[in-house]
Amino acid sequence: MTETAPRPTLEAVAARAGVSRATVSRVVNGGDGVRERLVERVRKAVDELGYVPNQAARSLVTRRHDAVAVIVAEPETRVFADPFFALQLRGISKELTAHDNQLVLLLTEGRDDHARVARYLAGGHVDGALVFSLHLDDPLPGLIQSAGVPTVFGGRPGWSGETRGVVYVDVDNRGGARDAVRHLTGLGRTRIAHIAGALDQTSAVDRLDGYRDVMVDADPRLIAEGDFTPAGGERAMRELLERCPDVDAVFAANDLTAAGALRVLREAGRRVPDDVAVIGFDDMLPVAEQTDPALTTVRQDIEEMGRLMARLLLRELDRRPSDEPVAPAPSSVVLPTTLVRRASA
Amino acid sequence: MTETAPRPTLEAVAARAGVSRATVSRVVNGGDGVRERLVERVRKAVDELGYVPNQAARSLVTRRHDAVAVIVAEPETRVFADPFFALQLRGISKELTAHDNQLVLLLTEGRDDHARVARYLAGGHVDGALVFSLHLDDPLPGLIQSAGVPTVFGGRPGWSGETRGVVYVDVDNRGGARDAVRHLTGLGRTRIAHIAGALDQTSAVDRLDGYRDVMVDADPRLIAEGDFTPAGGERAMRELLERCPDVDAVFAANDLTAAGALRVLREAGRRVPDDVAVIGFDDMLPVAEQTDPALTTVRQDIEEMGRLMARLLLRELDRRPSDEPVAPAPSSVVLPTTLVRRASA
DNA sequence: GACGATTGTGAGAGCGCTCTCGCAACCGCC
DNA sequence: GGCGGTTGCGAGAGCGCTCTCACAATCGTC
Structure with missing residues (x-):
């Protein structure tokens, strides 16, 4: 019954506004270099038709996905027993949302999943990754690094490999x-x-x-x-x-x-x-x-930690595409702690 | 430095295997109707080139994304104070992964976000949605319903609108x-x-x-x-x-x-x-x-609840595209509880 | 009023994939 | 050996978008 009406395309909006696809595209992406009168006409058409750009089509050409993977290695259930994880996610989510990025959550469960994650990252579905590396011997960081996806780690990765260029956020x-x-x-x-x-x-x-x-x-x-x-x-x-x-x-x-x-x-x-x-x-x-x-x-401040991870990653993503000589690479951050005095000491 | 080598395309694989794009596509998607010899040749080429299909291009034509949104309305921080949420996510994640679906996490934070979520869903980035509706007066379920995206709710939505056809998983x-x-x-x-x-x-x-x-x-x-x-x-x-x-x-x-x-x-x-x-x-x-x-x-069993939500949704998604007359629509499920005796009673 | 410089717009190619369709090649049968 | 019926494969269109490039319109200038 709920026959989903075919979603309007750029073409449709263009026709309605009496302009070309290119102009509509320009308006949708910020409207630079389009005369005010046309911008308005296009905006109106967009609203009337309820146009929403097709992300797949856009990604196909821009090679940007506006999506970030959050990878949580979870060999133990400990991660789930404390609210840590949730708070970090919240921080990450807030920051990503503020920059119109999506959060793709990948929970891994032992070795088999590593290959899966590596494949996923290599598949170029996301622009970057945020990784919580919990254990010294975890092969995940290495795999990710070699997938060539910009990555920020949560917690200093205790990792024996190459550490130059590794960006992480940790608490002190x-x-x-x-x-x-x-x-x-x-x-x-x-x-x-x-x-x-x-x-x-x-x-x-x-x-x-x-x-x-x-x-x-x-x-x-x-x-x-x-x-x-x-x-x-x-x-x-x-x-x-x-x-x-x-x-x-x-x-x-x-x-x-x-x-x-x-x-x-x-x-x-x-x-x-x-x-x-x-x-x-x-x-x-x-x-x-x-x-x-x-x-x-x-x-x-766990939430801040998450927020910061996202921020560093987004900054790196902005930096990359434009092959400007040397925009400074983000470096790791260590957040301060505070002692909370209650009754036990 | 890490200049990402351009990822191989179907075309490249086809050339290497000495077949057409169509054949490679067939092999990649299951290999039906391709002679064994060719299947092998194509598989070999895929491996050698490290080919991974471009999901954006695929989605563009199939209109499938193999991605599901998980929407957590979070007006209070309560959600984050207990492991509830994390456990459900884990259940969901397991089930989705098992069926090669991605989990896109949307945390909402008050009214403004509702519009954002609705737009996102309407934008057709995901095939379906799993929603945790916490409050009686939450407008989110309505918005989602009207976006026409197949949805399963976590917890019986206390929702005054139309409830026929609403699928949820709850505990007893x-x-x-x-x-x-x-x-x-x-x-x-x-x-x-x-x-x-x-x-x-x-x-x-x-x-x-x-x-x-x-x-x-x-x-x-x-x-x-x-x-x-x-x-x-x-x-x-x-x-x-x-x-x-x-x-x-x-x-x-x-x-x-x-x-x-x-x-x-x-x-x-x-x-x-x-x-x-x-x-x-x-x-x-x-x-x-x-x-x-x-x-x-x-x-x-929180984790089971998550798993079940995902399962119901995936079943619904499988059902939809094929407009077969009446594959039975999934209906809601209520999970049993057990009393755990410790010292306090 | 004719000139290059500037700005705004549209035509069209192409991103990487799927899928329909038609053509070969092959089968068994009379 | 000629016939319909399979089966296997390739050619090509097209998904909805961006982006380059050429052209049209407008401007200020002498």
Whole structure:
């Protein structure tokens, strides 16, 4: 029933406005170099017919798609357990929309998908890609790089290959970690432990480095490796309590880890923050505010991170087509963090 | 430097294989009606040249895009605070990928965006749309419907317009709510309260209805309206404690609400579940498992919901082009829920 | 009023693909 | 060996757009 009426073409608009296709095209694309009277006549015809340009036809000749792929490698479900991902997407989406670009979402699920993604990118369906590379050994960045598609990474790619020319947006994990630990020393704590994240991710490594920056000659037994999950936090906290019963503060690699640690501490009868102060990382709201006591943590502006990734990519895309000698290539950006004080430290 | 080599065309492949464009096209699209020998020769040429079809050119003639828009209306940030969204996306993504369709993500942000989305859909960039319609008064479903794009909704659209032919996937909110409340009555509770969600959403309404199904002539003072947030849950719980100090169970519209209620109950010195049993809805893991005590809740298979939405849409898309008399139109699906027993009830 | 310079417009080619159509080549049959 | 009936392949049109290029109209200038 809903027989879709054939969409009007440039031709149709031209006929109605009494001009040529070329003129309509010019008007639709900004109207430069067309006399005001004609512009109006064309605009009117466009409105009356409800003309919308056919993107496929346009792409065919311009080789531009005004579309960007967002690639989320998701070997674990962790990505989905926190709102991180959604917030970044929102930032990206806002920025892309503001520049009339579409967001094509590619979720990858293990090795098989890599080939698929590579093929898709090579297929030239999109003008560029935003990639969240989570793991040190992830082959995806390499594949993408070799597909020759302009790319911006989310988070410093811990990648052994060529890194010149790699553009990424990251938060200042190391600096944020330093702030957290300094806050703890400022509270007079001396036996400050760190529960690290999964160390195959640069964010975990950087946070550990930040901890070490402050605790220059920390007792190595004060460092336990978690995996960014509450369960990992619990496990690590138990180890720590056993190894170093005198621990008086914990800097956890993220909020979920901290939540796990808090639970173990409560079970062990340690009061937080009186006996042991705890700081998390991320300021992941549904968690950080729900813990008991509410979690002091390092906040990062995730949405801004997404927005920035998109902005850098779009800038690069604008730069490319015009083979102007040396428009400066965008370089990576590291966003600041802020310490959010709540009850736990 | 990375001068992108011009991508090979059908023409190039044809020349290399010593056949015509048409034959290459046939092979690329399945190879029917081409002799085995030629198929092989063409395949070889395709591989050697690394040929990938130009989607824009193909779409131009086929009017198919093999792309589906996912539209998330997001007037509130709530959507992003829970993993809901991400899980549905994952389900959708899996299904679409399996059928070689792309996922174009459209996040909308208030009224202005509606026009943008409508225009985009009308522009025929995608073959269909998956829409999450959250609010009763949302004009989006109407706009989309009138754009004539095949659509499947996530969650029953609470929509006053024409509903015949509307296809949606929902979870059995009402049934799940009934199960939860029956579980509470089974525990011998009699003063069972309900903290409703934002009642401009069908899920909240349905859960309330489910509660009423069991508590046929419940004391109306046992019903408080929340808004799906922890803060709303706290507020509602305080009201309830004041109005009905004898409350011995609470069924909350979702886990976040339940988390808020739990906190207020603890403050008020009520033991959970001994004095007051609490049940949530969603089984939103980072929350439900972290509360103290761990939350008994109603689980829904979010990912499956996404997958199903995609499947229904793809089926509809397959149905349409071939104007076969009456391939049965897909109809809506309601997914079952399961009660997950933890410590709180 | 005739001149080049400027600006506005249209004709037409072509982007890379699909798909219809007609022609060969081949089949089995009388 | 001549006949209709398949089957396999290529020629060519055309999808809706952009963009170059040539031409027409307008301008200021001497």
